[in-house]
Amino acid sequence: MVLFMALGKVNAEHQYRKLFSENEHQKDISRQLDLEYSQLQLEQSTLSMHSKIEDTAKKSLRMKEPEPKKIIMLEKQ
Amino acid sequence: MSLFINNKVEKTFFELSGIRRRWILVLFLLGFLTLIIRALYLQSVNKNFLQEKATATSNRVISLSADRGKITDRHGNILALSTPVFSVNANPKITKVKMSKEQRAQLESILKISSAEVDDKIFNSPKDNVYLKRHVPPSDAEQLKVLKIPGISFENDFQRFYPGGEVSANLVGFTNMENVGAEGIEKAQNSSLSGVAGRRKVLKDKLGRFVDDIDDIKLPQEGNDIRLSIDQRIQYLTYRELAKSIEDHKAQAGSAVVIDAKTGEILALANLPSYNPNNLNAGNGPTRNRAVTDVFEPGSTMKPFVVSAALDSGIVRPNQPIDISAGFMKIGSFTIHDAHAEPGRFSMTVSEVIAKSSNVGAARIGLMQDPKNLWGTLNKVGFGTRTNAGIPAEVSGALRNYKNWGVVGQATVSYGYGGINMTLLQLAQSYTVFANDGELKPITLYKRNEPVMGTKVFKKETVKTMVEMMEGVIEDGTGGNAKVKGYRVAGKTGTAEKIINGKYEKNKNIGSFVGLIPATNPRIIMAVMIDEPSVGSHFGGVVAAPVFSNVMAGAMKILNIPQDDKPQNKIPQQEKAEPKETI
Structure with a gap:
């Protein structure tokens, strides 16, 4: 009886450690994803800089600001 | 007999074994004693060292x-x-x-x-x-x-x-x-x-x-x-336009502050020269936040406060003529003169004193007032006190006590010289009184979610009159370059000689401009300061006002602020689509 209990304990401890290790591995992955997220955030903010957008709009899309004459202001009804 | 022998044999056996046994016992005891001593030694004296060793291999x-x-x-x-x-x-x-x-x-x-x-x-x-x-x-x-x-x-x-x-x-x-x-x-x-x-x-x-x-x-x-309360889009615009003006006029440095006039939040605060914080080793090291660490004598941007104080206490009326003595005024051995003097002109209305930025006129209006009251007003709009907007290394500037002014001091303070200096941020904050019916708003660099209470400085009517006068600066005064299409602008230009080693340097100036937009109900205040412009002009109306105009043209669109000076465009008549009947 005692022997079985002892073996059971050993088995349980082993299983626990295996799962714990797996958990650690998942945490590593989560850390990796965090890293990727922060890099993507940086990339997003770099790409959304006003200067960048202005540059693209003016150079590659050939957009220009409308003249005041062409702007029509709408009043609240 | 046999018993005797037997007895004897047994006796000798026991005696012999007794000695051996004791010896062996003693040896064993000694052996155990050594082990116990050793164990005690390890357990007590070397305990910490050994435990560390053991855990170091498996614990982290x-x-x-x-x-x-x-x-x-x-x-x-x-x-x-x-x-x-x-x-x-x-x-x-x-x-x-x-x-x-x-x-x-x-x-x-x-x-x-x-x-x-x-x-x-x-x-x-x-x-x-x-x-x-x-x-x-x-x-x-x-x-x-x-x-x-x-x-x-x-x-x-x-x-x-x-x-x-x-x-x-x-x-x-x-x-x-x-x-x-x-x-x-x-x-x-x-x-x-x-x-x-x-x-x-x-x-x-x-x-x-x-x-x-x-x-x-x-x-x-x-x-x-x-x-932060900063709006990155306006911040970028401000930085770009400031850089352009500094480049065009070969200036030493420059700063600009944009404030939300109603909430007191700082929307942009740019300084040049700047540096790249991502690569600090690349030559040009960190430079300070000049808009809060450097003080300068404001010059004419002070005049609206002095005139408002006079209007507020009923000493002058907007249309009252003020003696400007053709742009020269002597107090003892001290002479005040106007930078934009018109020869042969001896009087101006109070409004014109602001629009044409007359030093003599401002000095006269300043001298009409009780020094204590004038000082009180300048103190209330925040001169000589830190804004506490949450920016490190902020300085308070100085406002000399009225008891030490004397007549010359009171006259010069009235057009922003001598005994008064401030940071650009303080100057920008002080103009919040003109956007909030005479209330000075506390400013901040952090986003506010609720409106804040201000301190009442001027009457509502006084501020209304002053904003109209400052519109005159833009319409037909020194600040024409600050115009923004579609909006009415109120503002004041300033040009001040720099003090170097206690002396005013004629060739080293600070050109500044503070403006409010839209003038009918100001939403934004922007203050611009250009340090030592050397090419083209040194006047605030030429070096600083265009920065205001260009940044605000963009900022009005970014913030969706409706135009108050409409070009009267009509909506093209659209043919009304016949409502289709649906089955």
Whole structure:
């Protein structure tokens, strides 16, 4: 009886450690994803800089600001 | 007989064995005693040392680093962000670094360090723990890890990135190698941003995997994010236009502040020269946030307060003529003269004094007032007191006590010279009285969610009159370059000689402009200051006012502020679509 209990304990401890290790591995992955997220955030903010957008709009899309004459202001009804 | 013999034999046997037994017993006892002494010795005297040795092989204490908080603008756009990187360490005293020639060549090329540096740091270093290189990007670290060089280890670290670069560098600041704020907001808010590192103790198996937590985990406390009141789009516009004016007029430096007139939030604060906080080693080092650390004599941008004080107490009326004596006025041996004097003109209305920026006129209006009241007004609009907007290294400027003014002092203060100086931020804040029916609003660099109470300085009617006068500055005065199409603008130009070693330098000026837009109900205040413009002109109306105009034209669109000076465009008549019947 005692022997079985002892073996059971050993088995349980082993299983626990295996799962714990797996958990650690998942945490590593989560850390990796965090890293990727922060890099993507940086990339997003770099790409959304006003200067960048202005540059693209003016150079590659050939957009220009409308003249005041062409702007029509709408009043609240 | 046999019994006797038997007895004798047995007796001798017992006697013999008795001695041996005792000897053996004593030996055993001695043996046990030694073991017990040894055990006691190890358990008591050497206990700590041995326990450390034992746990060191399987237990590890890991520091759980806390992420440093982000700094964002009011819309959540990132101004500063930490991303995980690695530090490459070696500990040559404890683990010998062994690598082949090939490995060494790869190490040098990945880390971009010279062979001499490797020698210095690994093989000739007197220190225990050396950083081969800090802030190594994760991709490079992965390549290095594959090489599996014994003795080289990796440590988690963070590096701070500033997507805004030099546009907001003077404001946001930067962190040092240890991730501690060294300048700007990074420094001011360091304790809130940095958080508290946690720790955990783990049990490792022989493959180095963590298999159990031994102690309670102390979770790291993540740093707080800081949300500034800055609007990155306006900040960029401001920086760009400021840079353009400094370039055009070959100026030394410049600053500009944009404030939300109603809430007192700072929407943009730009300074030049600036630096790139992502690459601090590239020559031009950090420069200060001039808009809060440098004071200057404001010159004519002071006049609206002096005139408002006079209007408020009923000493003058807007249309009252003021003697300007053809732009010259003598007080004892001191002469005041107008920069924009019209020969043969001896009087101006109060409105014109503001529009044409007459020093003599302002001095006269100043001298009509009780010095204590005038001082009280200037003190109330914040001169000589820090704005406490939350920007580090802010200075208070100076406002000399009225008891020490004398007549000359009172006259010169009235047009912004002598005994008064201020930062650009103070100047910008003081103009909030003209946008809030005479209330001075406390300003802040952090996003506000609720409106704030101000301090009443002027009457509502006084402010209304003054804003109209300042519209005159733009319409037919010194500030024509500040016009923004579609909007009415009120503002005041200023041009002041710099004081160098206690003397006014005629050729070194500060050109400034403060404006309110839209004038019918001011939403935005912008103050611009250009230091030592040397090409073209040195007048605030020429060097600083265009910056206002260009930035505000963009900012009005960004903020969707309706035009108050409409070009009267009519909506083209559209043919009404017949409502279709649906089945």
